[in-house]
Amino acid sequence: MAEHLVASYDAELKDLKQRILTMGGMVEQMISDAIKSLVERDSELAAQVIARDHEVNGLEMAIDDKCLELLALRQPAGKDLRFITLALKIVTDLERIGDQAVNIAQRALELAPEPPLKPYVDLPRMATRAQDMVRESLDAFVARDSARARAVCARDSEVDALKEQVFRELLTYMMADPTTIPRAIRLILISRFLERVADHATNIAEMVVYLVEGRMVRHTLA
Amino acid sequence: MAEHLVASYDAELKDLKQRILTMGGMVEQMISDAIKSLVERDSELAAQVIARDHEVNGLEMAIDDKCLELLALRQPAGKDLRFITLALKIVTDLERIGDQAVNIAQRALELAPEPPLKPYVDLPRMATRAQDMVRESLDAFVARDSARARAVCARDSEVDALKEQVFRELLTYMMADPTTIPRAIRLILISRFLERVADHATNIAEMVVYLVEGRMVRHTLA
Numbered sequence: 001m002a003e004h005l006v007a008s009y010d011a012e013l014k015d016l017k018q019r020i021l022t023m024g025g026m027v028e029q030m031i032s033d034a035i036k037s038l039v040e041r042d043s044e045l046a047a048q049v050i051a052r053d054h055e056v057n058g059l060e061m062a063i064d065d066k067c068l069e070l071l072a073l074r075q076p077a078g079k080d081l082r083f084i085t086l087a088l089k090i091v092t093d094l095e096r097i098g099d100q101a102v103n104i105a106q107r108a109l110e111l112a113p114e115p116p117l118k119p120y121v122d123l124p125r126m127a128t129r130a131q132d133m134v135r136e137s138l139d140a141f142v143a144r145d146s147a148r149a150r151a152v153c154a155r156d157s158e159v160d161a162l163k164e165q166v167f168r169e170l171l172t173y174m175m176a177d178p179t180t181i182p183r184a185i186r187l188i189l190i191s192r193f194l195e196r197v198a199d200h201a202t203n204i205a206e207m208v209v210y211l212v213e214g215r216m217v218r219h220t221l222a
Numbered sequence: 223m224a225e226h227l228v229a230s231y232d233a234e235l236k237d238l239k240q241r242i243l244t245m246g247g248m249v250e251q252m253i254s255d256a257i258k259s260l261v262e263r264d265s266e267l268a269a270q271v272i273a274r275d276h277e278v279n280g281l282e283m284a285i286d287d288k289c290l291e292l293l294a295l296r297q298p299a300g301k302d303l304r305f306i307t308l309a310l311k312i313v314t315d316l317e318r319i320g321d322q323a324v325n326i327a328q329r330a331l332e333l334a335p336e337p338p339l340k341p342y343v344d345l346p347r348m349a350t351r352a353q354d355m356v357r358e359s360l361d362a363f364v365a366r367d368s369a370r371a372r373a374v375c376a377r378d379s380e381v382d383a384l385k386e387q388v389f390r391e392l393l394t395y396m397m398a399d400p401t402t403i404p405r406a407i408r409l410i411l412i413s414r415f416l417e418r419v420a421d422h423a424t425n426i427a428e429m430v431v432y433l434v435e436g437r438m439v440r441h442t443l444a
Contacts, residue, residue, distance in 0.1 A: 068303060075297045081290060085310055092311055092425075171407075175400045181393065188407070192414065203314075 009074055016066055016087055017142040023059045023094050024138040026052070028131045030101035031197060035127040038108035038190065039120050046112070049105035056098035063091045079211075083144075086211050090141060093200040097134060100193045100200075107186045107193075117173060117183045126162045126194040129155065133201035140205060146212035152205035159198035166191040231296055238288055238309055239364040245281045245316050246360040248274070250353045252323035253419060257349040260330035260412065261342050268334070271327035278320035285313045301433075305366075308433050312363060315422040319356060322415045322422075329408045329415075339395060339405045348384045348416040351377065355423035362427060368434035374427035381420035388413040 030049050037046035067088045070076065076084060133152050140148035170184040252271050259268035289310045292298065298306060355374050362371035392406040 064307075068307060071293060071307065072299050072303055077294050081294055085286075085290060085293065085307070088307055088310055089314055092314065167407075171403065174396065174403050178397045178400055181396050181403070185389075185393075185407075185410070189414075192411075 012066075012070060012074075013080070013083070016063070016070065016084070019059070019063050019066065020087060020090060020094070021138055021142065023056065023063065023091065024134060026056060026059065027094050027097040027101060028134050030056070030098055031104070031127055031131050031134075031194075034101045034104035034108060035124050037105055038111065039124060041108075041112045041116070043109055043112045046105040046108040050102050050109075053098055053102045056095055060091045060095040064088060082211055086141070086207055089207060090138075090204050093204050094134075097197050097200050100197050103193045104190050107190050111183060111186055114183055117170075117180055117187065120187075122162050122166045122169070123187065123190055123194070126159055126166070126191060126198075129159050129162070130194050130197040130201065133159070133198050133205075137201045137204040137208065140208045141211075144208070144212050146209045149205040149208035149212070153202050153209070156198055156202045159195055163191045163195045234288075234292060234296075235302070235305070238285070238292065238306070241281070241285050241288065242309060242312060242316070243360055243364060245278065245285065245313065246356060248278060248281065249316050249319040249323060250356050252278070252320055253326070253349055253353050253356075253416075256323045256326035256330060257346055259327055260333065261346060263330075263334045263338070265331055265334045268327040268330040272324050272331075275320055275324045278317055282313045282317040286310060304433055308363070308429055311429060312360075312426050315426050316356075319419050319422050322419050325415045326412050329412050333405060333408055336405055339392075339402055339409065342409075344384050344388045344391070345409065345412055345416070348381055348388070348413060348420075351381050351384070352416050352419040352423065355381070355420050355427075359423045359426040359430065362430045363433075366430070366434050368431045371427040371430035371434070375424050375431070378420055378424045381417055385413045385417045 030052055033045055034049045036042065037049060067084050070084050071081075074080075133155055136148060136155075137152045140146070140152065167188055170188055173180045174184045252274055255267055256271045258264065259271060289306050292306050293303075296302075355377055358370060358377075359374045362368070362374065389410055392410055395402045396406045
């Protein structure tokens, strides 16, 4: 293969990585804004998060097309083939993280007119953890760094523990005063949406371990 | 390419389709058994569903490997390339449908020692709908039938409507008697897990429409 074609292939792989990081940054921001819209009862911000879903879907399709083009025209083998097919799977996770941000923003819209049940502490904390996991899983992917990916998998239990804490606390509110139930349920759902974000990040990280180390470790880390 | 190699490639694609249908049948059965374990308070069956998760993960990895092998050795182009890359994405959805069955079975285990809150009617109905959607989405995939895939997308709102109905009904139980809250919450979660199964089926169906008809319809059907 001529030198300029090789260079161009490397450039294309680099471009693919960059696009995935850009998409990751976008869905991370959506999670952050969705939680901000909840805490600050900012319905306009919630509506913006919901509107951004369209953009995320566009990025997913563009990256899919890029991967297909690389597979068709470059016919990669070995580690490049695995990298590109993993990119195809990862963008699906990223798109669904965007969906979770939309779910959170929708609950924030419903809660905005109601009096706040309590100051929100654990949900923003869960959100920060989940966002970190998304960023770290993608950094591990582009660096093909399985140690970093394993560290993401290990953090999943932190998010699960916070989710249980949110649930137990809201349960006491509901038992003490049934009028809080509709609001408490929405907050419980938000904690589940954040758990799903962390699950997606863990899925990405497990696939990265698989990419780097081979098949046997996958689905045994979480 | 020699005649026998062409025949063998077709046989490999057929084998790939068959494996995906087998995996689909397995996760469908897991959903069915998870709901049965809830309704019949059968903890042994619930434990069996949880144990089967391992098998599903094994199928996913085997199909992934098969897809990579086809991409590397056959270097498909055009519609075969799109079909195989879509298979890679679909098995991820199927694996996560298996995860939802496990989530349901875990809640069934927790609920088994408690007195039943009410006869379960809507949850089994939701489960049947969601299972049908999974089967139909896979049939649409192997047949490359976009009309059938569109029909799956249209059914997603039925499952959402049942989920809302379950939620409203359980809300009245909780408001009337706070001691029902922990059980009611578990049932609400089960309805959300079934909703996620339907979402996965819808995702598969949307990707099939994309495969068959091209890019513009995706993410606009549900």
